[in-house]
Amino acid sequence: MVVLVGALLCCLPQTAFAVPSFARQTGFECTACHVSWPELTSVGRQFKLGGFTLTRETKDERPWLPIHNDGPPPRLPLAAMVQASVTDTRNTSNVDPASVPRNDDAVLQQLSLFYAGRIVDRLGAFAQWTYDGVEHHSAIDNVDIRFAAELARNGVDLDYGVTLNNNPTVSDIYNTTPAWSFPFASSSVAIAPNAATLIDGGLAQQVAGLGAYGMWNRTLYTEAAAYRTADRAFSIFRAGVDKSTAAVLDGAAPYWRLALQHVWAEGMHSAMIGTYGIIARKFPDSLDPVGPTDRYRDVGIDAQYQYVADRHRFSTQINWIDEEQRLDATFAANGASNATDRLRSFKGKATYYYDQKYGVTLQYFRTTGSADDLLYNTGEPITGSASGSPNSSGVVAEVDWLPVRNLRLLLQYTAYREFNGGGNNYDGHSRNAKDNDTLYFVVWLML
Amino acid sequence: MHPTKRDASRRRFLARVVDSLGFAALIVATAGVSSRAMAKAGKGEFMYQDHPHDGKSCAQCKYFAPDNGNPSIGSCEIVDGTISRAGWCMAFAGKA
Numbered sequence: 001m002v003v004l005v006g007a008l009l010c011c012l013p014q015t016a017f018a019v020p021s022f023a024r025q026t027g028f029e030c031t032a033c034h035v036s037w038p039e040l041t042s043v044g045r046q047f048k049l050g051g052f053t054l055t056r057e058t059k060d061e062r063p064w065l066p067i068h069n070d071g072p073p074p075r076l077p078l079a080a081m082v083q084a085s086v087t088d089t090r091n092t093s094n095v096d097p098a099s100v101p102r103n104d105d106a107v108l109q110q111l112s113l114f115y116a117g118r119i120v121d122r123l124g125a126f127a128q129w130t131y132d133g134v135e136h137h138s139a140i141d142n143v144d145i146r147f148a149a150e151l152a153r154n155g156v157d158l159d160y161g162v163t164l165n166n167n168p169t170v171s172d173i174y175n176t177t178p179a180w181s182f183p184f185a186s187s188s189v190a191i192a193p194n195a196a197t198l199i200d201g202g203l204a205q206q207v208a209g210l211g212a213y214g215m216w217n218r219t220l221y222t223e224a225a226a227y228r229t230a231d232r233a234f235s236i237f238r239a240g241v242d243k244s245t246a247a248v249l250d251g252a253a254p255y256w257r258l259a260l261q262h263v264w265a266e267g268m269h270s271a272m273i274g275t276y277g278i279i280a281r282k283f284p285d286s287l288d289p290v291g292p293t294d295r296y297r298d299v300g301i302d303a304q305y306q307y308v309a310d311r312h313r314f315s316t317q318i319n320w321i322d323e324e325q326r327l328d329a330t331f332a333a334n335g336a337s338n339a340t341d342r343l344r345s346f347k348g349k350a351t352y353y354y355d356q357k358y359g360v361t362l363q364y365f366r367t368t369g370s371a372d373d374l375l376y377n378t379g380e381p382i383t384g385s386a387s388g389s390p391n392s393s394g395v396v397a398e399v400d401w402l403p404v405r406n407l408r409l410l411l412q413y414t415a416y417r418e419f420n421g422g423g424n425n426y427d428g429h430s431r432n433a434k435d436n437d438t439l440y441f442v443v444w445l446m447l
Numbered sequence: 448m449h450p451t452k453r454d455a456s457r458r459r460f461l462a463r464v465v466d467s468l469g470f471a472a473l474i475v476a477t478a479g480v481s482s483r484a485m486a487k488a489g490k491g492e493f494m495y496q497d498h499p500h501d502g503k504s505c506a507q508c509k510y511f512a513p514d515n516g517n518p519s520i521g522s523c524e525i526v527d528g529t530i531s532r533a534g535w536c537m538a539f540a541g542k543a
Contacts, residue, residue: 026525027510029540043537046492053486056510057524118486150489157491218491266500267537 019126020406020446021077022047024066025117027056030405031356035315037408037446038175038184039351041308042263042270045173049159049215051148052117052124077117083110085442087187091435099382101134102189108133109188109442112141122161123147134188139240140205142170142179160214166237167204168227168255168278171211176302176319177257177276179204182349182363183396185410190438194376194383194420195367195390197323197343199278199298203227206246208234209255223257227280229289248289253280259302273303284329292329298322313353321345323369336375343369343390359400366393376420379428382436386428389421394433408444413437487527488538495526495536505534509542 019037023030026047030037033044040048047054058072066074085107092100111131118124128141148161169177178200196202211225229249230237238246259274277299283289299322306315325341349363373388394416401409419433420426426433505511505523511530513521523530525538 026538027540028538032538032540043493046488046537050486050488050492054488054525055486057487122486150492152489152491157489159492263494266496266535267494 019079019114019116021066021074021079021114021116022052025055025073025077027070027073035306035308035313035351036353036356036359036400036402038180039182039315040173040175040180041306042267046159048146048173049148049161049213050124050150051122051146051161052126053122053146053148055118073117077115079114079116080447081110081112081114082108082445082447083185083442085109085185085187085440087189088439089191089435090437090439091431095382100189100191107189119145122149132188137240140166140236140238142167142205143237144170146171157217158214160212163209163211163213163223163225165209165211166207166230168199168207168209168225168253169276170204171209171213171223171225172257172276173221174259174272174274174302174304174317175315176272176274176304176317177300178319181317181319181347182351182361183398183412185442185444186412187438187440190414190440191382191436193367193390193392194385195343195369195392197298197321197345198280198282198296199300199321199323200345203247203249203253203278203280205241206230206238207249207253208237209253211255213257218263219261221257221259221261221274223255223276225255226252227255227278228252244287246286248283248286250281250283250289250293253278268309269305269307271303271305274301276300276302284333284335292332294329295326297324297326311355313356314351316348316350318348319346330375334374337373337388338370341370341372341375343367349396353400357402359398359402361396361398361400363396363398364393365396367391371421381427381429382431383420384427384429385420385422386426387421391418391421392416392433393418406446408442410440410442410444412440412442414440487523488525490526490528490536493526493536493538495530495534497531497534499533500535500539503535503539503541504532505530505536505539506532507541509540510538 033047035041055073060072062072062075064075089100089103092103113129115127125145127143130141131138144165146161146163151158163171165171167179170179175181207227208230209225209227211223213223215221255278257276259272261272263270279297281293281295283293302319304317323343327336330336331339345367347365351361353359369390371389376385376390377388378384396414398412415437416433419436424432510524511521519532520529526536
């Protein structure tokens with residue numbers, strides 16, 4: 001795998017854009033589709049609605065592989081990504097090194113290969129395969145295969161299509177929902193809170209979903225999908241994922257999305273308010289998927305505003321998720337203290353970019369929910385919660401510098417006010433929330 | 448004789464290789480087809496208008512090709528249909 005990636009990196013051109021195969025296909029600068037990659041502008045959202053199929057017209061012969069960025073679009077839309085990072089956790093004294101692996105070490109965090117672009121006619125795909133340089137393991141990442149069409153008649157303008165993907169919200173066109181929300185890069189070795197809603201990555205690369213979407217008159221966006229366990233014919237959607245930890249669903253999980261947007265001042269301003277959610281029944285033991293299940297009902301409310309100009313760019317997003325957990329199976333097996341729990345998360349961030357090169361982002365996050373001793377009070381140092389509470393909160397501050405369009409240097413600081421239910425001695429082993437504060441530096445290259 | 452774990456693992460690996468080769472062949476085959484049919488955007492998709500925006504117009508855009516007979520109009524590599532030289536859309540990209 002490493003040899004393959006290395007060979008590809010050598011072959012690809014040295015100047016590129018966001019997912020560079022999209023840029024090579026359309027001729028767009030990365031900043032046409034992104035406020036700063038990967039956050040989408042109105043142009044980027046339109047490109048995604050079109051199923052990644054928009055292709056610059058050319059009379060020249062198209063090469064098979066990407067040789068020049070400004071030449072005719074290559075037939076195979078291949079791209080690659082490299083992330084190298086250093087993570088510094090604030091307090092690692094008296095901590096088992098296994099809990100903070102590779103702390104202060106430079107690591108090859110992620111290597112990804114993409115097939116991203118048009119396949120044929122109205123069919124396109126964003127498909128990512130990722131090598132984890134910390135775990136030394138490779139597996140499928142986000143996949144979104146789309147068929148798109150447009151209907152423009154009698155004052156009705158409808159962009160519609162079908163999506164087959166492996167992560168609820170990966171098909172969404174806004175940067176509020178979990179799959180494409182800030183932070184766009186985060187440390188894989190940092191200590192993270194133990195509670196998150198199911199839709200917030202809990203099913204990513206473990207399910208396969210078929211959905212239909214439509215954007216009516218550039219104003220109303222709707223999507224409906226059904227997700228199921230990615231097994232049998234769909235197993236390629238979770239290839240390489242550890243089956244012992246992957247979620248196994250009972251039947252189909254309905255997903256919905258509704259968003260109202262407005263774009264004005266010839267595209268410089270855009271705003272959106274929306275809601276989305278999923279209902280899933282999950283077996284507590286993925287290796288023994290029989291018997292009773294736990295039912296999760298997640299409902300999200302989100303909003304976004306963007307100002308996009310050449311010199312100044314500003315965007316802000318908020319996202320609130322309410323999750324009802326009916327833990328029939330886990331409670332019966334004495335794995336939870338309550339038959340029903342609640343989990344709520346809020347994220348709000350604001351970003352400013354100057355000259356499309358220098359960016360600063362500030363995010364506030366907060367997770368609250370029912371205290372549940374058996375779920376959260378594991379008795380473990382660092383990852384446990386003495387109060388049995390899932391509550392965590394804090395801020396993320398990030399500065400970005402893009403010396404060239406396809407290279408991002410990112411410095412990010414995460415500060416916790418509350419971690420796993422407490423500020424001081426949250427785990428019952430004298431660890432404080434602020435001990436988990438993390439400084440994270442990434443060199444992120446797209447090719 | 449019962450199959451061993453190694454046999455099962457080998458079968459899974461071979462099945463995955465066959466799947467991957469089939470998938471790769473499909474992509475290569477469709478990529479060949481895709482070179483023959485281009486997909487342009489409708490005018491509404493990128494908010495095309497027949498007047499400039501902030502001093503920028505299609506005449507300055509790298510995607511615009513003027514019509515030989517009537518230079519006030521032309522065609523675009525991105526947006527479908529007849530395009531005004533004085534027009535503009537969100538996909539505007541200045542000539543290098």
